[in-house]
Amino acid sequence: MNIKEASEKTGVSSAAIRYYEKESLIPPIDRTAVGNRDIDDRIIRRITFVTQMRAAGMSIENLRRYIELFDAQEDNTKEQKALLQEQLGVMEEKHGDLQAAIDHLNYKLNHFYDHMESTEQELRELERQHADKVTQKPTEDGDGLTNY
Amino acid sequence: MNIKEASEKTGVSSAAIRYYEKESLIPPIDRTAVGNRDIDDRIIRRITFVTQMRAAGMSIENLRRYIELFDAQEDNTKEQKALLQEQLGVMEEKHGDLQAAIDHLNYKLNHFYDHMESTEQELRELERQHADKVTQKPTEDGDGLTNY
DNA sequence: TTAAACCTTCATGTGTACTTCAAGGCAAGG
DNA sequence: CCTTGCCTTGAAGTACACATGAAGGTTTAA
Numbered sequence: 001m002n003i004k005e006a007s008e009k010t011g012v013s014s015a016a017i018r019y020y021e022k023e024s025l026i027p028p029i030d031r032t033a034v035g036n037r038d039i040d041d042r043i044i045r046r047i048t049f050v051t052q053m054r055a056a057g058m059s060i061e062n063l064r065r066y067i068e069l070f071d072a073q074e075d076n077t078k079e080q081k082a083l084l085q086e087q088l089g090v091m092e093e094k095h096g097d098l099q100a101a102i103d104h105l106n107y108k109l110n111h112f113y114d115h116m117e118s119t120e121q122e123l124r125e126l127e128r129q130h131a132d133k134v135t136q137k138p139t140e141d142g143d144g145l146t147n148y
Numbered sequence: 149m150n151i152k153e154a155s156e157k158t159g160v161s162s163a164a165i166r167y168y169e170k171e172s173l174i175p176p177i178d179r180t181a182v183g184n185r186d187i188d189d190r191i192i193r194r195i196t197f198v199t200q201m202r203a204a205g206m207s208i209e210n211l212r213r214y215i216e217l218f219d220a221q222e223d224n225t226k227e228q229k230a231l232l233q234e235q236l237g238v239m240e241e242k243h244g245d246l247q248a249a250i251d252h253l254n255y256k257l258n259h260f261y262d263h264m265e266s267t268e269q270e271l272r273e274l275e276r277q278h279a280d281k282v283t284q285k286p287t288e289d290g291d292g293l294t295n296y
Numbered sequence: 297t298t299a300a301a302c303c304t305t306c307a308t309g310t311g312t313a314c315t316t317c318a319a320g321g322c323a324a325g326g
Numbered sequence: 327c328c329t330t331g332c333c334t335t336g337a338a339g340t341a342c343a344c345a346t347g348a349a350g351g352t353t354t355a356a
Contacts, residue, residue: 002302002303003302003303004301004302004303013344013345014303015344015345015346016343016344016345018304018305019343019344019345023343031304032303034303034304034351034352034353035303035304035305035351035352036302036303036304036352037303037304054343057205059342059343060342060343060344061342150332150333151332151333152332152333161314161315162333163314163315163316164313164314164315166334166335167313167314167315171313179334180333182321182322182323182333182334183321183322183333183334183335184322184332184333184334185333185334202313207312207313208312208313208314209312
């Protein structure tokens with residue numbers, strides 16, 4: 001498929017796909033007779049992988065290092081492990097921050113709700129939607145942003 | 149406390165604190181007689197809140213809108229709700245992506261481990277550390293990055 | 297055969313979120 | 327008195343991750 005189809009399939013812009021190839025986040029892409037990129041499913045999967053890792057907050061630079069290590073044929077087991085471990089740490093931390101912020105907002109939303117008329121059900125739905133994910137509420141609402 | 153102490157306490161640079169104040173992410177900070185910022189715990193909490201939301205992926209712009217709404221005295225209940233709802237959506241999505249990426253890396257790490265000598269215990273520890281957080285593994289390891 | 301709709305490379309522009317620099321003020325220690 | 331070390335504002339610079347534009351090539355459809 002051409003780059004536009006790949007773009008539509010992945011949700012990544014054509015320019016970004018070219019950029020990823022140049023930065024070696026995805027392998028060199030085969031070209032057609034006239035020099036156009038011919039993108040197969042392997043490349044699509046790689047693009048999707050990049051998208052996931054980017055969404056998870058991994059920088060282009062780290063992602064490139066990570067991929068280089070995995071693509072290399074030498075025995076760089078140790079470095080691979082170290083890099084995985086490092087990235088897992090970063091992601092767990094982000095995950096924690098994110099969860100804290102979500103909990104915080106949910107708490108605020110619930111508190112907020114307590115002081116409102118109960119005619120509007122949207123908030124209840126929202127609350128129900130997220131209820132299973134809220135594990136703990138902040139011990140105090142200390143950011144000074146609660147007017148209610 | 150002065151801005152340097154606040155910086156050390158929050159892990160946010162002095163320049164960033166000034167920037168946050170200018171962008172109204174934190175309230176106007178009191179000044180001493182000679183014009184230096186005198187930062188109290190309320191400001192510290194605000195800075196921490198900003199840090200958390202930033203870490204969770206909220207943009208400066210959205211964060212400012214959010215804070216403006218909460219600081220305003222008018223009855224903007226509806227907008228506050230909408231903004232909270234919007235941000236919760238964004239964060240839940242990010243959370244999902246992040247979890248997917250973490251699961252992916254954990255799966256890779258486990259798979260990886262299966263093919264290694266069991267003399268090195270670090271990976272077991274890492275595995276143990278994160279085991280409770282891994283809820284599901286990717287159905288296939290389709291990014292082409294598994295050499296092992 | 298001419299326009300539309302793709303594509304290419306290379307260069308430059310853009311938005312975000314700060315960081316760094318320049319120029320200067322205040323307070324304490326030697 | 328002068329250096330050190332903190333602070334101030336305002337302007338300009340930087341890094342990242344692309345987006346956009348220029349100049350041109352190919353293929354398809356009218």
